[in-house]
Amino acid sequence: MPSSDSKPYKGRFAPSPSGPAHQGTMLAAIGSYLQARSKQGEWHVRIDNIDPPREIPGSADSMLCTLESYGLHWDGPIVYQSQCQDRYRDALHELKLNNLIYDCGCSRREIESVAKIGPNGMVYPGICRNGLAKGKSARAIRLLTESCLIMLTDQIQGEYSLNIEREVGDYVIRRADGPYAYHLATVVDDALDGFTEIVRGRDLLGITPQQIYLQLQLGYVTPDYAHLPLIVDSQGRKLCKHSEAQAVDDLAKNDVLKDIFDALGLPVETEILNSPNEILWAWAIDQWNINNVTNTEIKSTI
Numbered sequence: 001m002p003s004s005d006s007k008p009y010k011g012r013f014a015p016s017p018s019g020p021a022h023q024g025t026m027l028a029a030i031g032s033y034l035q036a037r038s039k040q041g042e043w044h045v046r047i048d049n050i051d052p053p054r055e056i057p058g059s060a061d062s063m064l065c066t067l068e069s070y071g072l073h074w075d076g077p078i079v080y081q082s083q084c085q086d087r088y089r090d091a092l093h094e095l096k097l098n099n100l101i102y103d104c105g106c107s108r109r110e111i112e113s114v115a116k117i118g119p120n121g122m123v124y125p126g127i128c129r130n131g132l133a134k135g136k137s138a139r140a141i142r143l144l145t146e147s148c149l150i151m152l153t154d155q156i157q158g159e160y161s162l163n164i165e166r167e168v169g170d171y172v173i174r175r176a177d178g179p180y181a182y183h184l185a186t187v188v189d190d191a192l193d194g195f196t197e198i199v200r201g202r203d204l205l206g207i208t209p210q211q212i213y214l215q216l217q218l219g220y221v222t223p224d225y226a227h228l229p230l231i232v233d234s235q236g237r238k239l240c241k242h243s244e245a246q247a248v249d250d251l252a253k254n255d256v257l258k259d260i261f262d263a264l265g266l267p268v269e270t271e272i273l274n275s276p277n278e279i280l281w282a283w284a285i286d287q288w289n290i291n292n293v294t295n296t297e298i299k300s301t302i
């Protein structure tokens with residue numbers, strides 16, 4: 001796998017605007033920020049608004065305000081995936097030229113009735129691989145996958161591998177309802193914007209081999225990966241925008257940060273937590289060591 005080691009570090013935080021920032025969102029923001037800044041690298045923000053039905057109006061702006069109020073300053077302009085459609089179209093075209101995509105006319109129900117379940121959900125059984133059956137019309141576009149093991153050495157979570165064809169199947173890269181799929185958009189933007197490392201939440205570890213597979217098909221360099229621990233609530237449920245996770249804007253900053261610093265292996269004194277942003281982040285950047293980040297779940301104390 002090509003390595004991105006020799007280039008100046010460029011990292012990113014890429015939230016989906018599907019609700020206000022919660023503690024898990026801030027963990028991803030802070031982890032990616034500290035890793036980039038400790039390497040004297042750039043840190044960018046991309047708004048993953050590729051999925052109009054799931055977008056909550058105003059949440060992108062509210063997340064950016066939250067980052068600002070926490071003193072997490074980004075480099076360059078904000079990239080909005082909704083404005084990058086040409087890139088995705090070109091990548092899809094490239095895949096088409098190489099006969100790596102096909103139209104799929106299956107409904108979810110049809111797939112459900114025959115598919116086996118893999119680590120990431122239903123494994124597409126290849127129903128439309130050899131062309132659409134009579135009477136079926138194209139809905140989604142799928143990537144034609146091959147049986148090969150994609151291995152990843154994650155800086156925090158260690159080794160992880162998947163056989164894409166057997167354990168995922170030909171996956172969707174343009175959805176039946178129109179938008180380009182998350183994998184295509186993310187892989188294209190990460191590559192064209194030249195990110196050298198992707199630091200994000202552990203919930204995305206399982207799908208990373210799919211993204212690496214797609215990078216290989218498009219001839220892109222594979223960045224390094226580091227998946228941060230998940231913050232869970234008192235019942236062990238992942239904090240997410242759809243759960244009852246509280247918006248960080250409604251919480252005391254010190255409470256939000258305390259758990260996050262614990263998860264990131266940065267035991268912090270109250271005096272530091274109470275310091276102005278510049279002092280707080282200078283301290284955290286100085287103390288940061290990705291090898292101290294825990295790879296187990298962290299319980300939110302909020």
Ligand code: GLU
Binds near residue numbers: 014204
């Ligand atoms: N937008 C995705 C999310 O908020 C994360 C994308 C990524 O970091 O690759 O879950």
